[in-house]
Every structure is written in C-alpha cells, then in structure tokens.
Amino acid sequence: MAAARESLLDAALTALDRRPWPTVRMVEVAAAAGVSRQTLYNEFGGKxxxxxxxxxxxxxxxxxxxxxxxxxxxxTWERLTATAEWTTTAAQGNALVRALLTGCWNERLPRPRPDAPRVPAPRRAERPLPTPPELVRMVRDRAVTALAAPGTGRAATAELARSCELVVRLALSCVAAPPAEGGVAELVRAVAPRSPR
Structure with missing residues (x-):
C-alpha cells in the first residue's frame, strides 16, 4: 500500500499544481494514481x-x-549557511513548505483543519502538523545536535542554540523578502563573526 499512497500523494500534488485545492476532486486524484476511489478513502479517510x-x-x-x-x-557556519540556503530554496520551490514555514496559507493550498476528525490509521501514528514556531525549534534543535561537539558545556550549547535559531530566522526573512543571488550566504556570514564558532 505504500506505493499506492505515494502515487495518490503525487497525483494530488500534480492536481494542486494545476488548480486550487478546493476544486481538486478525489475521483480525479484516484484515477490519476491508477487506484480506486475506495483505495484513496481507505488510505486517507477523505479530502x-x-x-x-x-x-x-x-x-x-x-x-x-x-x-x-x-x-x-x-x-559550523558552512553547514548553517547550507541549512539557510536550503530553507529559502525549499520555500521558493514548494508553496506548501512556504506556508508551513510562514503560516501564510492561501485559498489555493490544502490547509487541513486542526479540528477535523481523524480516521484511525492502524498502520501509522498520525503526528500533528508542525506550526511555524515548532518548525523553527525543530530545525534549531537538529542543528544543535548535528553541530555541538561531544562534551560541549551547557553555556556553549545554549549559545550555539541561539546562533542556530538566528540563522533559521534569518533564512525565514529571506523567504519573505528574497535577497539578491548569493545573499543568503552573505547574510549568514555577516552574523557569523559575532557568534561563537
């Protein structure tokens, strides 16, 4: 069923590229994925x-x-720069990523209702969707885990966490107001000397 699930998600994304989410029909998504509409409903419960x-x-x-x-x-700063550049590239290339990072959803996008009843999915535990502040924390925490040297003290880890969060928030500002070519790396380099390495 994993292949059918991915095919359905790919078909839904293709449909979303062509028209606003409210006009995407489940029967069309199922047909484009080559599965029955019942398979789609069994897998996702509904739209x-x-x-x-x-x-x-x-x-x-x-x-x-x-x-x-x-x-x-x-x-550290090269990898934080790569993370910032990935953040801006991912947000520019995918409207769903941009909406997740900024919290700015529009009528074209599927915005799941947080209060919608969930259909039990015994094969998967459904995790809640992250909010923009939660995504910032996730990226910050992953950066700290990846970049902190073994045995790093609490104060140094806290300072690294502040630097990582600063870079993530700097990248988000570049999503809202894109800089010129190469501007993300320049901005990260501008804050690097004032932050611990």
Missing part, C-alpha cells in the same frame, strides 16, 4: 486526510533537506 498527508510529506521533505545540509562537509 482533509489527503490534505494533511500532503502537508505532512512537505514538512518531512523539508526536514530531510535540513538533515542533509547539516550533515554536509565544512564547519
């Missing part, structure tokens, strides 16, 4: 469940990119 899964996949994809950036080569 809100499909929307929730689309947004969850966007969040997970963004966080996987953060992990890749943090696992790269270079020192």
């Amino acid at each position: 809100d469940g499909l929307a929730r899964a689309l947004v969850r996949r966007a969040a997970d994809g963004y966080l996987a990119g953060v992990e890749r950036a943090l696992a790269g080569t270079g020192g």
Whole structure:
C-alpha cells in the first residue's frame, strides 16, 4: 500500500499544481494514481486526510533537506549557511513548505483543519502538523545536535542554540523578502563573526 499512497500523494500534488485545492476532486486524484476511489478513502479517510498527508510529506521533505545540509562537509557556519540556503530554496520551490514555514496559507493550498476528525490509521501514528514556531525549534534543535561537539558545556550549547535559531530566522526573512543571488550566504556570514564558532 505504500506505493499506492505515494502515487495518490503525487497525483494530488500534480492536481494542486494545476488548480486550487478546493476544486481538486478525489475521483480525479484516484484515477490519476491508477487506484480506486475506495483505495484513496481507505488510505486517507477523505479530502482533509489527503490534505494533511500532503502537508505532512512537505514538512518531512523539508526536514530531510535540513538533515542533509547539516550533515554536509565544512564547519559550523558552512553547514548553517547550507541549512539557510536550503530553507529559502525549499520555500521558493514548494508553496506548501512556504506556508508551513510562514503560516501564510492561501485559498489555493490544502490547509487541513486542526479540528477535523481523524480516521484511525492502524498502520501509522498520525503526528500533528508542525506550526511555524515548532518548525523553527525543530530545525534549531537538529542543528544543535548535528553541530555541538561531544562534551560541549551547557553555556556553549545554549549559545550555539541561539546562533542556530538566528540563522533559521534569518533564512525565514529571506523567504519573505528574497535577497539578491548569493545573499543568503552573505547574510549568514555577516552574523557569523559575532557568534561563537
């Protein structure tokens, strides 16, 4: 069923690229994925469940990119720069990631209702969708985990956490007001000398 689930999410995303979410029909998504409408309903419970899964996949994809950036080569500030650049690139290339990071949803996007009843999914535990502040904390915490040297003291870890959060918030400002080519790296370098390495 994992293949059918991914096919359905891909078909829903393709439909979303063509028209606003309110006009996307479940029967069309199922047909485009090559499965029955009942399979779609069994997998997601309804359109809100499909929307929730689309947004969850966007969040997970963004966080996987953060992990890749943090696992790269270079020192602390090179990897934080890569994370900031990934954040702006991901948000510019994916409207769902941009909405997740900024909290700015529009009528074209699927915005799952937080109060919607959930259909039990025995194969998967459904996690709540992250809010923008939660995403900032997730990225900050992953950066601290990836960048803190073994045996780093509390004060140094707290300072690293502040620096990581600063870089994430700097990247978010670049999502709202994109800088010129190469501007994200320049902005991160501008704050690096004033922060611990």
